[in-house]
Structure formats: structure tokens, C-alpha cells
Amino acid sequence: MMKPLAFFLMCPLALSGCTSRQPDGENPPAASAADTTVQTFVFECTQDFSFVARTETNRIWLFLPGNTIALPRVRSASGEKYSADGHTFWNKGDEAMIETGTAEYTGCKNNRARAIWEHAKLNGVDFRAVGNEPGWYMEISNRKAILLVTDYGQQTRQFTAKSIQSSPATRTTIYHAVNDETRIEVVLEGSPCSDTMSGEAFPTTVSVSVEGDRHYSGCGKPLH
Numbered sequence: 001m002m003k004p005l006a007f008f009l010m011c012p013l014a015l016s017g018c019t020s021r022q023p024d025g026e027n028p029p030a031a032s033a034a035d036t037t038v039q040t041f042v043f044e045c046t047q048d049f050s051f052v053a054r055t056e057t058n059r060i061w062l063f064l065p066g067n068t069i070a071l072p073r074v075r076s077a078s079g080e081k082y083s084a085d086g087h088t089f090w091n092k093g094d095e096a097m098i099e100t101g102t103a104e105y106t107g108c109k110n111n112r113a114r115a116i117w118e119h120a121k122l123n124g125v126d127f128r129a130v131g132n133e134p135g136w137y138m139e140i141s142n143r144k145a146i147l148l149v150t151d152y153g154q155q156t157r158q159f160t161a162k163s164i165q166s167s168p169a170t171r172t173t174i175y176h177a178v179n180d181e182t183r184i185e186v187v188l189e190g191s192p193c194s195d196t197m198s199g200e201a202f203p204t205t206v207s208v209s210v211e212g213d214r215h216y217s218g219c220g221k222p223l224h
Contacts, residue, residue, distance in 0.1 A: 131218025
């Protein structure tokens with residue numbers, strides 16, 4: 001069986017640490033998009049160093065280049081602090097610093113635009129797309145589960161793909177999906193796409209047609 005385009009266009013993970021060995025055999029936590037107890041940040045530091053951080057209630061996961069570690073939360077006079085085994089992370093909102101035992105990185109600021117995509121990836125999303133006028137996004141997980149959020153986040157709908165047709169020759173994959181009320185068609189085309197608002201480049205052109213509603217156009221990329 002042919003795999004969807006999202007699986008033909010696999011791209012490297014944003015940070016090599018995302019594929020590293022996990023401490024004590026554990027795996028980073030997965031969470032639904034609605035779970036507000038888990039947050040994901042992409043911190044960019046003044047020393048041209050960046051990393052992903054994922055917080056739980058009393059623990060943080062740090063995805064560093066070549067290493068992934070989990071640190072417990074400890075008492076702090078201000079902000080939030082996590083520390084163990086020579087590693088310390090501290091943040092207050094979107095600003096942070098980190099000590100790795102061999103180096104210290106300061107002036108780290110969260111890149112919210114990048115963090116949205118990393119959060120989806122760590123939640124198990126395989127492919128994500130965005131579009132404008134009105135703002136919308138779509139996430140495909142486990143090959144068949146499709147989340148479509150439209151009208152600048154005002155409407156959320158979930159669908160299950162009933163058929164997936166892929167053509168390596170045209171680099172196109174078509175999903176036909178349904179829920180209890182609506183049918184949609186999702187077309188992923190392996191051609192360069194540029195976001196109409198940010199100008200960001202993506203490898204996949206995406207269109208979504210909702211039965212009885214409207215057509216959405218945008219750009220996307222695989223996350224794993």
C-alpha cells in the first residue's frame with residue numbers, strides 16, 4: 001500500500017536531541033492540543049544556541065543538541081527552576097537561561113512561532129498545515145485522524161480519513177475524511193509553498209475542501 005505524501009516527505013527533526021536516548025528508558029510526554037498543563041517552548045539564546053523545552057507540572061524535558069534530559073522542578077525565588085545532575089534550567093515566562101555543566105547560555109527567548117510546530121510534533125502530529133484569510137490550521141495524526149481548526153480558532157472539527165490515495169508520480173496525496181456531519185477532501189501536493197502572511201517557505205501545498213462550507217488553501221510540512 002502506498003503511503004501518504006506526508007510520509008514520503010519526511011524531514012529531519014528540528015533538533016538532533018529529539019532523537020536521542022531518553023533518560024531511564026522514559027519517553028517525553030505526549031499531550032492533546034487541548035491539554036494546557038503541558039507547554040512547549042523553543043528558546044533561542046544570545047550565543048547562537050537554541051533548544052526545545054517541554055514542561056509538565058513538576059518536571060521539564062530539555063531537547064538539547066545530541067542529548068535529551070528530564071529535570072525535576074525545584075524551589076525558586078522567582079520564575080520556575082529545574083535542576084539535577086549538574087544541569088539547571090530557569091525561566092520566567094518567555095525568557096530563560098540554562099547551565100549544562102560544561103556551558104551556560106543566557107538571554108534565551110521563546111520563539112512562539114516555532115514553538116507551535118514543536119508542540120504539535122511532540123503531541124504526535126505527523127503533518128501540519130496553516131493558511132490565512134481566515135486563519136486556519138490542520139493537523140494529521142496516526143495517518144487517519146484529522147483536526148481542522150478554522151475561522152481564527154473559532155471552529156474546531158475532527159475527521160477520520162476513510163480513503164487515502166497517493167501518487168508518487170505527481171507527488172500528490174488525497175484524503176477523503178468524514179465526521180458525523182461533514183465530509184472533507186484534503187489534497188497534499190509536493191510543491192513549494194509560501195505562507196501569504198509570513199512569507200515562510202514550506203515543502204507542501206495544501207488545500208482543504210469542506211462539504212457545504214468553503215475551500216481553504218495553505219502550506220504545510222511533515223513533522224517527523
